[in-house]
Amino acid sequence: MTTPHQDECPDALLPGTRRALLHRIAVSQAEGRAPSLVAAVVRDGRTVWQGARAGLPGTDRGERIQYRIGSLTKTFTAVLVLRLRDEGRLDLADPLERHLPGTGVGEATVGELLAHAGGLAAESPAPWWERTPGSLRPGLDDVLGERPLLHPAGRRFHYSNPGYTVLGALVERLRSAPWEEVLRREVLEPLGLDRTSAQPLAPHADGWAVHPWADVLLPEPVQDLGLMAPAGQLWSTTEDLARFAVFLVHGDDRVLSEATVREMRTPATPVEAADVADGTSYGLGMQIQRQGGRLLVGHSGSLPGFLANLSIDVDGGLAAVVLANCTSGPPLSTLGADLVRIVAEAEPRVPAPWRPLSEVDSSVLELAGPWYWGTHPFALRLTADGTVSLGPLTGGGRRSRFRPNGDGTWTGLEGYYAGELLKAVRRPDGAVDHLDLGSFVFTRQPYEEGASVPGGVDPDGWRGIG
Structure with a gap:
C-alpha cells in the first residue's frame, strides 16, 4: 500500500x-x-x-x-x-x-x-x-x-x-x-x-x-x-x-x-x-x-x-x-x-455493482428460497461471493452467512451459528427432506408432513377449532 x-x-x-x-x-x-x-x-x-x-x-x-x-x-x-x-x-x-x-x-x-x-x-x-x-x-x-x-x-x-x-x-x-x-x-x-x-x-x-x-x-x-x-x-x-x-x-x-x-x-x-x-x-x-x-x-x-x-x-x-x-x-x-x-x-461508500454468479450448482440452487424452523419463516439465499445466507424473512432473529466446505455442507461465519454446520438432508430418492443446522430442522412447509421433524408431526395435520 x-x-x-x-x-x-x-x-x-x-x-x-x-x-x-x-x-x-x-x-x-x-x-x-x-x-x-x-x-x-x-x-x-x-x-x-x-x-x-x-x-x-x-x-x-x-x-x-x-x-x-x-x-x-x-x-x-x-x-x-x-x-x-x-x-x-x-x-x-x-x-x-x-x-x-x-x-x-x-x-x-x-x-x-x-x-x-x-x-x-x-x-x-x-x-x-x-x-x-x-x-x-x-x-x-x-x-x-x-x-x-x-x-x-x-x-x-x-x-x-x-x-x-x-x-x-x-x-x-x-x-x-x-x-x-x-x-x-x-x-x-x-x-x-x-x-x-x-x-x-x-x-x-x-x-x-x-x-x-x-x-x-x-x-x-x-x-x-x-x-x-x-x-x-x-x-x-x-x-x-x-x-x-x-x-x-x-x-x-x-x-x-x-x-x-x-x-x-x-x-x-x-x-x-x-x-x-x-x-x-x-x-x-x-x-x-x-x-x-x-x-x-x-x-x-x-x-x-x-x-x-x-x-x-x-x-x-x-x-x-x-x-x-x-x-x-x-x-x-x-x-x-x-x-x-x-x-x-x-462521502458514503459507493457499493460495488451487483453481478450474478458465474456458475451455479443445481443441487445448491434448489435449496434457495423459504424454509421454516417450526412456524418461523426463514430464507436461504445464494450470493455471488460463493456463500449462502440464512435468516428470518422479516424482523430480527438468528442469521448468518455460511461458507461452503466442498462436500455439500456449509460452516456458519457469524453470530449464533458461527462454526455450526449446515447441511441438506436428502431422502433415498435424492429429494431434499430438510436442512439440518446444528440439529435444528428447517422444512419447506411449517411442520411439513412426511419430513423428518423431531417429535413427529400430528397425522391429522393443521386444523381449526370449532
Whole structure:
C-alpha cells in the first residue's frame, strides 16, 4: 500500500471533506492544547488524507515525524504471538507455564494474556514504570511483583501491562532472540514499516507535559522500558500506522493471514456491565468499541509526553490514525472516531455493482428460497461471493452467512451459528427432506408432513377449532 502526501493526491477526497477533517483536528489541537497533533485517514486500503497542526515548529510533514505510540505496541506484540500459534509452536489454550515456566502466573493461558483476561495486575510495582528506566526492573519478578494475580484467570477483563511484558518474554523464549529483533524481522520489515522502531529516529517529536492551569510546557523524560517494551516501547508515524491499519484488515501472508487478523478483531474476553454500557470489549491485542453506530477496532496508547490512537471501521473500509506529543489533552479515541465518521457521512461508500454468479450448482440452487424452523419463516439465499445466507424473512432473529466446505455442507461465519454446520438432508430418492443446522430442522412447509421433524408431526395435520 502506498501512502501519498495529501498534496500528491488532491482528488482523493472532496475539498469539503478535507476542510472538515482539517477543522476537526484543528479544534482538537487547540482545545486540547497539544504542542502538535498529526493525523491520517485511510480509505479502501490507501491513505487519502494527512493533516498536521502544531504550536511548535517541525511537524509540517507530519506523516514522517515519529511519535511514541505507547500501548499500540501491544497490537504488534500480539501479532508476534499469533505467528507462533499459526506455526504450531503454541496453542492459545496453553498455560503460560508450558512455554515459560517459573513466572508465578503460569496458570493463565496464552489467549487469556492476549485478551487481558489472565487476572494479572494492571501495572508493575513502584516506581512508576513509564517514567523510570527499565534497568530498575531487570527480571520478570521485578515486573510482576509479589502479588502478580488479582483475579482468577479467565474470569474477567482486567487490562494488564505486565501481561504483555510476559508475552514479550514468551516470544523471546520461543524465538531465541530479543523481542525488538524478532519484531523488526517478522513484522516491520515485511510490511515496510521503516519508520517504526523501539528507539526514536530523527525526525521525531519531543514529549511534553502541558500545565493544567497555564499555557506552559515541561519536557517529559524518554525512557527505555526494558522488559516492559512489548507493552509500550514503540515509536511510529501516521504513514506507518496507516499501512499497519490496512494489514489489520486484510492480513499479509508474509506476516499473518486474513483469517488470523479477523480473529484478532473478535471479542475474546468476558465483558462486564460497565464495558457493555460503554460498548467496549477486547480481542487478541485489539480494542473493540461501538461509537455512533459504527464498530471500531484498533488500539489507543499513551506514555508520558505522548498520545496515540488507531481506529478502524472494517465494514466501512475506513481507518484513522492520530498522534500527539502531550501527556494529556485531546481525547484521541473520540477524535479518531470523528475522522472516520466525517468521511463516512460526507462521502458514503459507493457499493460495488451487483453481478450474478458465474456458475451455479443445481443441487445448491434448489435449496434457495423459504424454509421454516417450526412456524418461523426463514430464507436461504445464494450470493455471488460463493456463500449462502440464512435468516428470518422479516424482523430480527438468528442469521448468518455460511461458507461452503466442498462436500455439500456449509460452516456458519457469524453470530449464533458461527462454526455450526449446515447441511441438506436428502431422502433415498435424492429429494431434499430438510436442512439440518446444528440439529435444528428447517422444512419447506411449517411442520411439513412426511419430513423428518423431531417429535413427529400430528397425522391429522393443521386444523381449526370449532
